[in-house]
Amino acid sequence: MPLKKIIKPLILASLCASSSYTLAQTKVIYNANGYTPLYKGEVQQFSTLVIKNGKVVKLGSETLKDSYPDAKLIDAHGNTLLPGLIDAHGHVIGLGDNLSQLDVRGATSVDEVTNKLKVFADNKQGWIIGRGWNQELWADTRFPTAKDLDKVVSDQPVVLSRVDSHAIWVNSKALELAGITAQTKAPEGGEIIKDEFGNPTGIFVDKAESLITQHMPAPSKQDISDSLDAAGKHLLSLGITSTHDAGIDKATWEVYKERGDLGNLPLRIVAMLSGASPDLDTMLKAGRYHDKNDFMEIRSVKVYADGALGSRGAALIEEYADRPGHHGLMLETQEKLEALFTQSFKSGFSANTHAIGDKANKxxxxxxxxxFKKTGGILLRNRIEHAQIVTPEDIPRFKALKIIPSMQPVHATSDMHMAEQRLTEKQLSGAYAWQTFLKQGSVVAAGSDYPVELANPFDGLYSAITRMDHNKLPENGWRASEVLSREDALRAFTLGGAYSAHQEFKVGSLEKGKWADFILIDKDYFKVPVDEIYKTNVLQTWVAGIKRYEKTKTENTIDK
Known part of the structure; x- marks a missing residue:
């Protein structure tokens, strides 16, 4: 059945809420403690915001509202108003899926994971899917095994993704259904963890995941659409008005375009085509896509160069400090990367490439x-996603090649203890180097990599400003020379993301002619004690001058 015929009534109601009358009406938000970074300038303070046709008309003092006697007046009650936050790297459908699947994030032992699995599996049929385990949080930091899962679920296949999505942990039933034996070989760019007898243990790293996942049932378009709505609702509640979706398959691409044409997307999405998709050529030939109200933009390809640090899949020049002889995994050869870049550029698409280890970045x-020398494409605002471990001599090359470092501040505070174990001081010398990138003139686009990390952007802002965990450790911050100021951190989560998507004249700040995407929060971001930043609550989220979320729930979540 076509997606257009199965859109939920709630979505249709949101369309009605976005009527031409609602957009055309002038609105004045007053009595606000407003801040906005400027595209060319410092942060501007204001107390009144004027909106018409979903866009910013003017900012000013309290008396500005007197110039619009026929406008709808909206009292901000002195709350802080910021531009809508932009997450430059997330996984929308993965987040939506995660909200309905088994969540074992934060589990401190194998037993805690299996106890949660036992409860979740009651009355569940078919494949049991979950996410979030992290062996680094356990007393025994070795990878778990299929036998651990078999103790609670042995008659249904179980697949649990590691928190970074670069490894899966499966039970024996999943191994059986996928036909995995001691003779099964991992594909290039992947690893099957095996025991001393050569038998698969139940852990599959990076490209080896496909040996299992190809046997899982594919989601329907309605499943994808439902996950989109669930993720959108969650992101709006966190103050995110625009997100970049780092790698979509053909089915998601089709849903996104259909929803874009219908005009009922929950928030702005900048989607990257998955460079690993067998349908990449088909999607590229269809050309770039954007809808008339800038809610959906598809003009880039997500390319995958290596794995993740937590699963020791990040590709390193020198060996891992805690696994002698191991250098991680390159998921693609340089020749293949060049072929993907050439294919993308010739189609008018930029290339946004996942690279975590210093070898992968190089x-x-x-x-x-x-x-760039052979084909061109240097002006397409290509990106390196994560850019976590980079040699000091390679950092200036980002600026020279006009490559945008798309970085996730929470990764530094989540990874810092593990990174100290995995890497030597030499390898860490260019790690999570946000300030170094900014000082050389690079534009840093900040995000979270949700659902790998929690999507809350105030966690990211706090990490960027402090490089400490929520217990304010380590004192003064981990490798503190790379901290950002509050202004630079906010800019990375607004204009940095906008610039990296060619949208700096549309979103990212509250300047005349831009879309009126903004949030009201319960703390003064620029004045509150730094350890209060991650505790910030979003009170309201507005997209294109329409209220899409309100914490109190006393009003309809869509402004009419």
């Missing part, structure tokens, strides 16, 4: 440089 930079 190889990706080399690949970009070679393709």
């Amino acid at each position: 190889v990706v930079l080399d690949a970009y440089q070679n393709v």
Whole structure:
């Protein structure tokens, strides 16, 4: 059945709420403690925001409202008003799926995971899917095994993704259904963890995941649409008005375009086509996509160069400090990366490449440089996603090649203890180097990598400003020379994301002619004690001058 015929009544109601009358009506938000970074300038303070046709007309003092006697007046009650926050790297459908699947994030032992699985599996049929385990949080930090899961679920396949999505943990039933034996070989760019007898233990890293996941039932379009709505609702509640979706398949691409044409997307999405998709050529030939109200933009390809640090899949120049002889996994050769870049650029798409380890970052930079010389494409605002471990000599190459570092501040505070174990001081010398990138003139686009990390952008802002955990440790911050100021952190979560998507004249700040995407929060971001930033609550979220979320729930979540 076509997606257009199965859109939920709630979605249709939101369409009615976004009527031409609602958009055309002038609204004045007054009595606000407003701040906005400026595209060319410092942070501007204001108390009144004037909106018409969903866009910013003017900012000013309290008396500005007197110039609009026929406008709808909205009292901000002295709350702080900021531009809507932009998460430059997340996984929308993965987040939506995660909200309805088994969540074992934060579990401190195998037993805690299996206890949650036992409860979740009651009355569940078919494949049991979950996410969030992290062996680094356990007393025994070794990878778990299929036998651990078999103790509670043995008659149904179980697949649990590691918190970083770069490894899966499965039970024996899943191994059986996938036909995995001691003779099964991992594909290039993947690893099957095996025991001393050569038998698969139940852990599959990076590209080896596909040996299992290809046997899982594919979601329907309605499943994808439902996950989109669930994720959108959650993100809006956190103050995120625009998000970049880092790698979508063909089914999601189709849903996104249909929802974009219908005009009922919950928030703005900048989607990247998955470079690993077998349908990449088909999607590229269809050309770039954007809807008339800038809610959906598809003009880039997500390319995957290596794995993640937590599963020791990040590709390193020198060996892992805690696994001698192991250098991680390159998921693609430099030749293949160059072919993907060339294919993307010739179609008018930029390339946003996942690279975490210093070897992966070097190889990706080399690949970009070679393709720019042969094909062009240097002005497409190509990105390296994560750019976590970079050699000091490679950092300046980002600026020279006009590569945008798309970075997630929470990764530093989540990874810091593990990174100290995995890496030597030499390898850490260019790690999570936000301030170094800014000082050389690079634009940093900040995000969270949800659902790998929690999506709350105030966690990210806090991490960027302090490089400490929520217990304010380590004192003064981990590798504190790379901290950001409050202004630079906010800019990375607003204009940085906008610039990286070619949208700096549409969103990212509250300047005349831009979409009126903004949030009201319960703390003064610029004045509150730094350890209060991550405790910030979003009171309201507005997109294009329409209220999409309100914490109190006393009003309809859509402004009419």
